[in-house]
Amino acid sequence: MANHHLSKPDHQNHTSSNKEHLDDKKTPKIVRSPNTNNFSITTLGEPNLTSPLYEKQNFISEKERVLVSIRSDGSKSAINAANIHHYAFEKSGPRYKIFFNPQTIKVGIITCGGLCPGLNSIIYGLVRQLWNRYEVKNIVGIYFGYQGLSTQASKMINLSPENVRDIHFLGGTILGTSRGTPPAEEIVTNLAKHQFNILFAIGGDGTMRGAHLITEEIAKRNLKISVIGIPKTIDNDIPYVITSFGFETAVEKASDTIMAAHEEARGHRNGIGLVKVMGRYSGYLAAHATMSTGVVSLCLIPEIPFTLTGKRGLIPYIHQYLKQKSYMVIVVAEGAGQDLIKTPTIKYDASGNKVLPDIGTFLKNEINAAFKGKNFPISLKYLDPSYYVRSARPNCFDRVFCSRIAQNAVHAAMAGKTAMLIGYWHGEMTHVPFKSLYQRTKRINPNGTLWFNVIESTVQGDINTEEYPLKH
Known part of the structure; x- marks a missing residue:
């Protein structure tokens, strides 16, 4: 019987030098440079409205963080209030003060890329959280992903708890999907034309890249539109998301x-x-x-x-x-x-x-x-x-997981946060800026x-x- 040999491949053989290698064992190396690993979250402005969840919820402080790395080599920590955004994510959850008035805003939901178990569960969770908890009544489903916001956009559908009832048990997506992203300028023009205040983009790494470009165009026009990404990948390969839904x-x-x-x-x-x-x-x-x-x-x-x-x-x-x-x-x-x-x-x-x-x-x-x-x-x-x-239809675990992701996505959007996705790190839901994903990949070490x-x-x-x- 031969002996059991395990070789030690050079990481450079498996991960290009311009991409950061993330895996279950080695968390990202934290660099103090302001141009790398900056996990600060963009906001549309000062949240001045009291949340309708007042006296119903344990609110999350803006100071609460989830460390990127929980390992220590025994050296003295240099983390402080001034550099915490290089070392930790914002913790997601409801805020005491919100930015948007629930009675006047319009929310859009799109699903992009390939199918994945749980897409309908996310839609279900978003609609119920917006409608039942924040009393947002103007919720619109946009058909066929980003293509639904192009100049050749197809019809949209008003969503409510009634017409999404039981969809969380189904596979696929009731909104349809597509690949590819029209020019960001075109999408933002249509977001403004239809008077959207919040857009939830559910998709993989390509969808997140598209959402990043959209938020940059929104910023150029000085519009107050929040874009929140909900990462979806069967490959489970989006950085800073230990497990994705489905x-x-x-x-x-x-x-x-x-x-x-x-x-x-x-x-x-x-x-x-x-x-x-x-x-x-x-x-x-x-x-x-x-x-x-x-x-x-x-x-x-x-x-x-x-x-x-x-x-x-x-x-x-x-x-x-x-x-x-x-x-x-x-x-x-x-x-x-x-x-x-x-x-x-x-x-x-x-x-x-x-x-x-x-x-x-x-x-x-x-x-x-x-x-x-x-x-x-x-x-x-x-x-x-x-x-x-x-x-496939999502199993029980994924239905619960989708519900948690959707709830936290709504909390982030209502607080006026933007250009970010909902992450999952060390058992906590987090806010991950789109910019932190740039030229990074998550692979097995x-x-x-x-x-x-x-x-x-x-x-x-x-x-x-x-x-x-x-x-x-």
């Missing part, structure tokens, strides 16, 4: 598919169950689904490169594994192994994301071809649950705790090492 449901649904692949694989001699899950640049869904099932033999993620052939390649690893264990399950994130696929041209979608070649189909074909004609027949079943996962946990679950060796730890 991720728990996605793990659950992906796990169902992995268990199906497991049953298929063990029902055949030299059976292989190959499952592709979402994860363009971050392997969080693959990692968590792998650990949740306990039946995965090999997990492949974008953060760790691998080869197909040669002494240290994937194909000989599979061969050696099947010789000893008779069947195996492989989980691959969609962004893994992209360097192995030769494509004549690079294409981009409407959001500016690179269209990735299908690593699942590629591996299926390569593995089948490698064993074809040899005296070692295999039975490979390939499952891709991507659209099943992202269109190959030397971090999460990946070590995955390896302990699969007992896989690094397939780029010379030995094959096949104990399972």
Whole structure:
């Protein structure tokens, strides 16, 4: 039996130098420069109105903060009131004083990008919080994302607790969605034309970038419009958000598919169950689904490169594994192994994301071809649950989580805060400025705790090492 080797890949191989690497083990390095890690939140003006939640709520002080890093090397802390915005997020929650008059404002809600479990739950939570708690009655759903604020905008719909009743149990989004962002100037012109005071933008990193551009244009025109982002990503890859809504449901649904692949694989001699899950640049869904099932033999993620052939390649690893264990399950994130696929041209979608070649189909074909004609027949079943996962109904955890996110988003907007998203950090809801996301990405650290946990679950060796730890 071979020894269990774990290599220590150079982080530069997995994260470009102009992007900050965030993961479960190493929180961002805090830099005192005023141009980096500035977590101060923009406000539209002095909040002078007493909240209608007066005497009904425990209010959050503007001084309350959630530290970015809770670790200490034992040195004396240099954090003080003057530099706290470099070290901590604003804590989200209701404020005693608010900026907007609930009786006169108009609120817009949009959902953008790909589907994700919980979109309707967020809409449901926003409408109920605005209507029932702040008594805001002019709430408008904007169809088809940012495209709904373009010059070719489609119709809008008035929202109330009555017409969003029970939607939090449904997958998808009642408002529809789209990719791509029209020019910020065009969107702001239409926001002003329709007299919106608050815009809730629900979407991924592209949506947050678009929201940032919109707030900059709003500032140029000196308009009093609040833009609050609600981060949505099945990949769980938005910085300063430990877990995004819908991720728990996605793990659950992906796990169902992995268990199906497991049953298929063990029902055949030299059976292989190959499952592709979402994860363009971050392997969080693959990692968590792998650990949740306990039946995965090999997990492949974008953060760790691998080869197909040669002494240290994937194909000989599979061969050696099947010789000893008779069947195996492989989980691959969609962004893994992209360097192995030769494509004549690079294409981009409407959001500016690179269209990735299908690593699942590629591996299926390569593995089948490698064993074809040899005296070692295999039975490979390939499952891709991507659209099943992202269109699923949210589970109980995500419905609760969406409710909390929506409540805190409304509190922030009513207080006049803008150019920010609702984060989740150290178990607390936080205010994260759009500007802090610039050129940062959240990926799994190959030397971090999460990946070590995955390896302990699969007992896989690094397939780029010379030995094959096949104990399972």
